[in-house]
Amino acid sequence: MKKRPFGLAVAQLGPIDKEESRASAVQRLHEMMREAASRGADMVVFPELALTTFFPRYWMTEQEAQARYFERTMPGPETQILFDTARELGIGFYLGYAEISAQGRPYNTSILVDKNGDIVGRYRKVHLPGHSDHKPTAPFQHLEKKYFDVGNEGFFVWETMQANIGMCLCNDRRWPETWRMLSLQGADIVALGYNTPSVNIHWPEPTHLRMLHHLVTLQSAAYQNCVWIGAAAKAGLEDGSHLIGGSVIVAPTGEIMAQAQSEDDEVIFCQADLALGDTFKQHVFNLAAHRRPEHYRLIVDQVGAGEPLGRAPVD
């Protein structure tokens, strides 16, 4: 039995300075968690890499990055308060951070924590953007492919807090495969954190396109997969590099139901009717009735773009 409506909050973060401590960043998250709970939230979505600056913009050794920016335990000493407060207030949360696994591998990770303060799910980012080499002429680096391993676990939905909740991270949202993996597991809500630079380091892309792509992608994904999306940015001018804001809650109708107004710490909230997606799931996007996987083989059989396969009809 699903809880309807579901109090969905998104807590956008303003910039985190390179020198800002974990404790300070966690304090900001903690304040927003209390605000979200006071507004009736069942869950609050925090950004990707929400404990530090977006360090993949800097060139350094993997060892240095791991020493400064990664977590070896979760909860750890600084983050324990978030778990304690979740249990105290009865609010779940999604949190992105840089993880060193038990096996010593580095991942760009998010966790899903329930109202008891227990970690019920973990997601390790699959679609790492950027590059692993040093680009001396770029205005900044985007070294996610250097500092992180590709997520080794895949895409999942968890049944928790009386809803089916999926997770993804940042660049994953641009890949329709992400969303389909989650709707095939019956997701009602997808939580997403992101850090999206305003500047494309590869070509002078008009800045307004970055926000257009973000919003259009989420609206389309919510609609086509009949899910609510809670998307939390780290935003604003961080160490001289600008990140877009635009944290949003999007309904399965494809409509934006709440949007952040600032590029700073800001909570947005929506009483999400989880049944709103049901009519889409039963008709236009009844996956069982309409999907034709026999015609989708290339999606798993081929990685990159190949040649046109069309031939002239023979009868």
Added chain:
Amino acid sequence: MKKRPFGLAVAQLGPIDKEESRASAVQRLHEMMREAASRGADMVVFPELALTTFFPRYWMTEQEAQARYFERTMPGPETQILFDTARELGIGFYLGYAEISAQGRPYNTSILVDKNGDIVGRYRKVHLPGHSDHKPTAPFQHLEKKYFDVGNEGFFVWETMQANIGMCLCNDRRWPETWRMLSLQGADIVALGYNTPSVNIHWPEPTHLRMLHHLVTLQSAAYQNCVWIGAAAKAGLEDGSHLIGGSVIVAPTGEIMAQAQSEDDEVIFCQADLALGDTFKQHVFNLAAHRRPEHYRLIVDQVGAGEPLGRAPVD
């Protein structure tokens, strides 16, 4: 060597009355083909089922539907003029129609015709919407699943007219699998015809959402797959049933570059820079660098929505 820019025209049709003859409908297409050519079009995109009314809204026998609304030859006596004019003016086209195959099977089909008037490609619609049973309480029927077989050939891109051109039809556009099958074949342009009722027969969906879904879906698909899209509606009040317009040309940036203003016969045009998608193909959507098919298995291994597969992390 690709031709850049590519003159891309979309010819929206107003309603086709149930009693309107093939010759009359073809005459309307023919006039728009001449207009498109005069504006410098390399190709003009016509709608889905562009020769008749949108007959899946009516309950009848398959035999009656096939006798009244399907084509057994293409070109046929009435449509030959389109092929002759294509050759005369040096303009390619995409045309949707109801096809009886050489094997006697019914398909919702589009063809791609080059500047020599030759059929270079054929697409048979895969994602048939609607139902096959009679719904006596619905305001109208949506019987594509009754009158058509599911396309038996799949999704293709053709190298023609100095571009890589893919095809799909109407409801296909709502399925991200469609677009990925085409970008995996290096599509530069995707041609799409549609007939989209303004009214959802299953629930009182606000009418404005139909246009939102149409536009957001195309903008997202164009961006995520780095393609130009030419999307042609049959629009307006047809036999008492309203179809949305909103024919558009969308760029790989996700921007709408041209949009029809009317719900009647109308040509829109854009000099499409096919190189505009290249920077996306090389970086953010470099499929070979970023896609992870090992994590996409459910997309082909499962048809409908299943249960959440997420478990608590064990380390």
